[in-house]
Amino acid sequence: MTGGTTRRAPLSRDRVLDAAVALADAVGIEALSMRRLAQELGVVPMALYKHVANKDELLDGMVDVVLGGIDPADASLDWREAVRRRVLSAREAVLRHPWARKAIESRTSRTPVVLAYMDSLAGMFRAGGFSPDLTHHVMHALGNRMWGFSPELFEEARDPSAPASSPEQQQAMAAEFAERFPHILEIATAATSGDLSRVGGGCDEQFEFEFALDVLLDGFERLREQGWTSRRG
């Protein structure tokens, strides 16, 4: 008899990918191993290789899953709002998974999902009156902003396992920091409205992201109006 305990549902590429995403969400990308993933699926490690060629392909697939969460394009909007929303939607999708950023950065392959996203973005510029030439360059300029992140420069990465230091040590370190990196201290102060106890609390990354995005979009708009072209030489 086959019954008793219901037979485990058979694996599939999608099931493997979904489980990998869930596992990475739970334990982090660096703790995601083929063995651990197999265990999670109640299966022997080598079974996974019937569904993904190797770990790199697994990671590519996981990225595709994340990117699948990006909102579809809305054709009724003007180019600027359309691009803005799409990029911010990508950001949301990526930030839903803490590991996604690193995974996207480390992958270099262009899967069809990635190409489709880039294509729709390029289409928005074209529909908005951008020349193919200008579209090409602004796509480059958007760079990884397309994916909804840029390195979080001021992220403190407060290490909770760091050894606790005495107040005097902290004070000494703060003093040295102020001397060596006065400008960083200054802008950190500005960012926290002078409340230096909040420095570790981080800035409003969403605000910073939109700030940079809008500076770029403003610039693009101006270039478009001017009929900018790269004819160089």
Next chain:
Amino acid sequence: MTGGTTRRAPLSRDRVLDAAVALADAVGIEALSMRRLAQELGVVPMALYKHVANKDELLDGMVDVVLGGIDPADASLDWREAVRRRVLSAREAVLRHPWARKAIESRTSRTPVVLAYMDSLAGMFRAGGFSPDLTHHVMHALGNRMWGFSPELFEEARDPSAPASSPEQQQAMAAEFAERFPHILEIATAATSGDLSRVGGGCDEQFEFEFALDVLLDGFERLREQGWTSRRG
């Protein structure tokens, strides 16, 4: 007697770091292991641990070595040219080592070298009349452009080990591509002045980089003139 063969020069943190950089240059960052590095230095793997705490610290140190190649700041320039040169110098330093980009992206720690670079950049904005507030936001906006790269979206990553496909297959793939990603095809055509055989040859990454950088710098300049402030609420 100690002579005969001259005794191997003793290790030091700097010697380890330099050897690691050279090895990564030669064999790539993913083939850089503690064991391989030790072998290169004619030493047993564990000997390295007297000079670096672990592999992560080794990578941090390597990044610092690379960043050491950035030109010093020139105080005689106006802010815009100063920032521009410094960022482009960082780009040069990073691109000298093919692995550096990935290494910088994967590290999250702020070593003193990194902080010093950020601080000098912030100082340029401040000296150019940017408020601490605006300086903070433009630093964020520069994002990884600070490090001289952004994801090379159109880099073909032509895999030479890819199986050769027949002309018919290639044609079929091209046709499918044109149908699924028409806008990408269009801007690729623009980028190569219509010579599609050059599509894989890549764009002028340096041009694209400076394009984006200048759009940002233009935007920053305008915000500065307007006395922009983030007082939000």
Next chain:
DNA sequence: GTTGACAGGCGTACACCGTACACCTATGGT
């Protein structure tokens, strides 16, 4: 039915990784 191909899960094995721990030894200050 019977058969045979085959998709998919299993087990073993290998080479490699980072690094903890104990040990040895040459060096230099006292």
Next chain:
DNA sequence: ACCATAGGTGTACGGTGTACGCCTGTCAAC
């Protein structure tokens, strides 16, 4: 002359990705 110590050694452990061969349940063709 002493001994602490910095720095190189050797062994060992638990992890990794994955090549290779086997076994089994499913299903189409006869």
